[in-house]
Amino acid sequence: MGKTFAEKVLGKAAGQDVKAGQVVTVEPHFCMSHDNAAPISKIFKKIGVDKVWNPDHLVIILDHAVPAPTDKHAENHKIIREFVKEQGIKHFYDANSKGGVCHQIMCQEGFALPGLVMVGSDSHTCTYGAYGAFSTGIGRSEMAATWATGKIWFRVPESMKITAKGSFKKGVSAKDLILKIIGDIKADGADYMSVEFHGPAISQMSLAERMTLCNMGIEMGAKNAVCPPDEKVLEAIKDNAKTDKWEAIWADEDAVYAKELEYDLQDLEPGVAKPHTVDNYAPVSEVAGTPIHQAFLGSCTNARIEDLREAASILKGKEVAVRTIVIPASWKVYRQAMEEGLLDIFLDAGCIINNPGCGPCMGNHEGILAPGEVCISTANRNFKGRMGNKESFIYLASPMTVAASAIKGAIADPREVL
Amino acid sequence: MKITGRVWKYGDDVNTDVIFPGKYTYTVSERSEMGQYALEDLDPEFTKNAKPGDIIVAGKNWGCGSSREQAVTCLKVRGIGAIIAKGFARIYYRNALNEGLPIIVAPEAVDAIEHQDEITIDFDKGEIITPKGTFSFPPFPEFVRGLIEDGGLIPHVKKSLGLE
Numbered sequence: 001m002g003k004t005f006a007e008k009v010l011g012k013a014a015g016q017d018v019k020a021g022q023v024v025t026v027e028p029h030f031c032m033s034h035d036n037a038a039p040i041s042k043i044f045k046k047i048g049v050d051k052v053w054n055p056d057h058l059v060i061i062l063d064h065a066v067p068a069p070t071d072k073h074a075e076n077h078k079i080i081r082e083f084v085k086e087q088g089i090k091h092f093y094d095a096n097s098k099g100g101v102c103h104q105i106m107c108q109e110g111f112a113l114p115g116l117v118m119v120g121s122d123s124h125t126c127t128y129g130a131y132g133a134f135s136t137g138i139g140r141s142e143m144a145a146t147w148a149t150g151k152i153w154f155r156v157p158e159s160m161k162i163t164a165k166g167s168f169k170k171g172v173s174a175k176d177l178i179l180k181i182i183g184d185i186k187a188d189g190a191d192y193m194s195v196e197f198h199g200p201a202i203s204q205m206s207l208a209e210r211m212t213l214c215n216m217g218i219e220m221g222a223k224n225a226v227c228p229p230d231e232k233v234l235e236a237i238k239d240n241a242k243t244d245k246w247e248a249i250w251a252d253e254d255a256v257y258a259k260e261l262e263y264d265l266q267d268l269e270p271g272v273a274k275p276h277t278v279d280n281y282a283p284v285s286e287v288a289g290t291p292i293h294q295a296f297l298g299s300c301t302n303a304r305i306e307d308l309r310e311a312a313s314i315l316k317g318k319e320v321a322v323r324t325i326v327i328p329a330s331w332k333v334y335r336q337a338m339e340e341g342l343l344d345i346f347l348d349a350g351c352i353i354n355n356p357g358c359g360p361c362m363g364n365h366e367g368i369l370a371p372g373e374v375c376i377s378t379a380n381r382n383f384k385g386r387m388g389n390k391e392s393f394i395y396l397a398s399p400m401t402v403a404a405s406a407i408k409g410a411i412a413d414p415r416e417v418l
Numbered sequence: 419m420k421i422t423g424r425v426w427k428y429g430d431d432v433n434t435d436v437i438f439p440g441k442y443t444y445t446v447s448e449r450s451e452m453g454q455y456a457l458e459d460l461d462p463e464f465t466k467n468a469k470p471g472d473i474i475v476a477g478k479n480w481g482c483g484s485s486r487e488q489a490v491t492c493l494k495v496r497g498i499g500a501i502i503a504k505g506f507a508r509i510y511y512r513n514a515l516n517e518g519l520p521i522i523v524a525p526e527a528v529d530a531i532e533h534q535d536e537i538t539i540d541f542d543k544g545e546i547i548t549p550k551g552t553f554s555f556p557p558f559p560e561f562v563r564g565l566i567e568d569g570g571l572i573p574h575v576k577k578s579l580g581l582e
Contacts, residue, residue: 035444036486046572048581065444072445123485123509139487139513145575187431188479192508221482223508277431362440362484383435383483385459390439 002252004159005226006194009134009249011156013117020158020258027150029245030091030111031057032120033143034102035064038079040121043144052087053150059091059111060084061102066095066357069365091242100330100356103127103300107211108330110240114229115247119143119152124300124380126217130210131237132229132248134194137218157194157223158258159251164201166266171415173310174209175302175378175398177263178216179271183281185261191221193258196251201265202227207236208306215301216380219278270414272376273396276384284401284413293373295320295406297399298327298354299361302378305336307399312342314403314417315349321409324351325367327359351406363388376405419541421499423473426464427533430477434489434510436460443486452488453496470497473539475531477503481510490517500539502546504528515562518570522546527553 003011007019014024033040037060044052052058060080068074077095084092091111093099103124106112114132119125121143128135138152146152162181168174182189195217202210210227217225227233229248237246270284297303297311308328326346328334334356337343346353360367361379368388369375375387375394382394397405400414407417436459438452446452457464474480474493480503481489490513493501500520514521520541530550531537538547546553558566568574576582 039447043572047575047579049579070445072447076444076447121485123483125485137485137509139485139490139509139516141487141516141571142512145516145571148575148579187482188505188507191479191505218483221479221507277433279431362435362443364441364444368441381433381435381483383433385439385441386435388441390436390459 001256002254004194004255004257005196005249005251006134006157006159006224008251009115009117010154012115012249018156020156022156023153024156025151025153026117028119028146028152029057029116029243030059030118031143031146032059032061032102032106032118032122032125034061034122035076036121036140037083038076040140040143040147041079041083043141044147047144047148049148052147055087055089058089058147059106060089061093061099061105062095063100063102063357065364066355097331100332101300101303101358103215104304104329104333107131108332110237110242113237113241113243113246114233115249116245119146123218124215126222126225127211127215127300129214129217129224129226130207131233132226134224134226136224157192159194159196159255160190160259161196161198161257162261162263163199164197164263164265165199166201166264167204168265168268171270171400171418172268173398173400174205174212176268176271177265178213179273179281179396180268181263182216182220182279185220186279187219187221187277189220190217193222195222195225197225197227203230206306207232208304211304212301219380270398270401272401272411273382275382275393275395278380278382278396284411287395287411288413290411291374292322292376292405292410294322294367294369294375295324295402296360296367296375296377296379297402298325298359299379300329301380302399303327303329303333305333307378308333308337308342311399311403312345314400314414315407316345318349318407320350320406322406324406325354325359326351327354328356330356360387362386376402376411378402420538421471422536422538423471423499425473425475425531425533425535425537426468427531428460428474428476431479431482432460432476433483434481434486435483437481437489438486438492440484443488449491449495452492456492456496468496468498471499473499473537474501475528476501477528478505480506482507485509487513487517490514490519494519502527515565516571518566520566522555524553524555
């Protein structure tokens with residue numbers, strides 16, 4: 001009987017043959033934290049250990065509120081800088097032009113690697129599965145304990161196999177696929193499971209598209225989400241892998257799955273998640289014409305160069321009807337967008353371009369909503385109050401749908417303007 | 419261990435953003451301050467009136483969404499005795515154990531319990547005593563019991579490293 005990806009990777013990390021249901025203790029390769037490294041460092045100090053188990057395994061990336069919007073945030077950043085210095089942590093990305101959204105940096109800078117076990121004190125840590133890593137989110141106490149001991153326990157998860165074939169029609173993208181999947185299986189549809197993406201359509205996808213899929217694994221409850229470590233991944237990591245400990249590991253053909261789903265991309269149309277849950281799916285056609293007050297093109301889900309290109313292809317030569325906030329996923333993406341002339345397209349259309357970071361996604365700054373306002377967003381969560389006000393409404397959609405809606409001032413089908 | 423408390427009952431898929439809003443994640447940093455915002459975007463009545471010893475009863479997938487541990491901490495410092503649900507999102511589940519907040523999966527009990535009921539949980543016997551009858555739940559595995567008895571992961575790690 002074959003093994004799933006999770007059984008193989010966790011088995012290798014634990015140095016034993018394992019199957020779903022077993023509990024193992026492993027040493028995670030990279031431990032990612034963002035602005036919450038400050039409270040984690042306080043918990044860490046309470047344990048009473050002077051030094052983290054291995055500073056080279058820690059990665060700290062400031063992104064949730066950069067530059068600091070309040071004195072509280074500034075103090076938080078200051079604590080982190082002092083901790084980084086004290087512990088000799090070399091993988092530190094401050095609020096400067098080397099940084100960006102944590103999950104983008106982890107993938108872009110060669111931390112996300114095939115076959116590694118990685119943890120992050122952020123639920124969207126599952127994004128690194130796009131590069132074939134087993135990566136999952138943990139809380140603050142658990143990160144502090146991992147910093148101290150270098151160890152974490154996992155129950156080897158059951159797995160779900162999602163096979164995709166066919167190609168996207170014009171105006172449809174990976175975001176539309178993952179919103180549809182979550183709408184079908186709901187917010188708890190993959191609770192505790194490892195979600196594997198298989199099939200010819202996944203091979204066709206760019207790493208940016210795979211990151212969008214894996215990023216939203218948590219929105220269906222998954223422990224991790226992963227795509228095959230194929231030649232696209234190997235090409236992307238060949239010059240910048242941060243360690244040589246990785247190994248291309250994939251599920252056996254005859255692995256056993258708790259659930260299997262199949263999608264033909266040809267059947268998909270542009271979709272949205274309606275307020276206030278990510279699994280509240282509707283095709284754009286059902287909600288077209290809903291007035292909006294703000295459009296947000298950003299976040300760890302959809303702000304890579306590929307996403308910005310798609311949005312720019314719609315915004316080129318047009319003008320937005322509502323305030324539109326563009327936040328590239330990293331400064332590297334920002335610079336590339338500048339070189340490709342995309343930033344000019346956004347500015348000519350009337351968009352605001354903010355510095356890379358999480359921006360308004362979770363209500364910290366740079367685009368908080370007023371009561372009664374509606375935002376269409378490329379981010380991954382539309383929970384009540386998510387963007388800072390519990391009386392506002394968030395629709396999640398693809399970069400193309402967000403761009404088309406920004407022009408119209410109401411939710412719009414991108415196929416009408418392409 | 420046995421606790422008795424008044425029930426606050428909620429539905430399915432209650433996410434961490436409505437339990438502890440994201441806008442407070444970096445402006446409210448002291449544990450003692452977190453309780454006053456608990457469930458602010460879900461149920462202002464709870465935020466105002468929840469008392470130590472009260473028990474939360476919920477549907478499936480309680481605590482889905484963010485990994486923010488404050489969504490557990492705010493309830494712990496508020497003195498919530500336990501959460502009984504049809505199911506928990508996985509990061510929340512771990513965070514709750516790591517904070518030493520007892521959580522129980524008991525779907526039948528959830529269906530039987532009404533908002534504002536007074537119920538008793540007997541952890542040693544694995545029983546929930548409600549006005550509509552008694553429901554059993556499997557005892558925690560030994561290492562989970564150890565975590566809860568030590569008061570959460572951090573005291574537990576201190577103990578295991580001999581740093582008490």
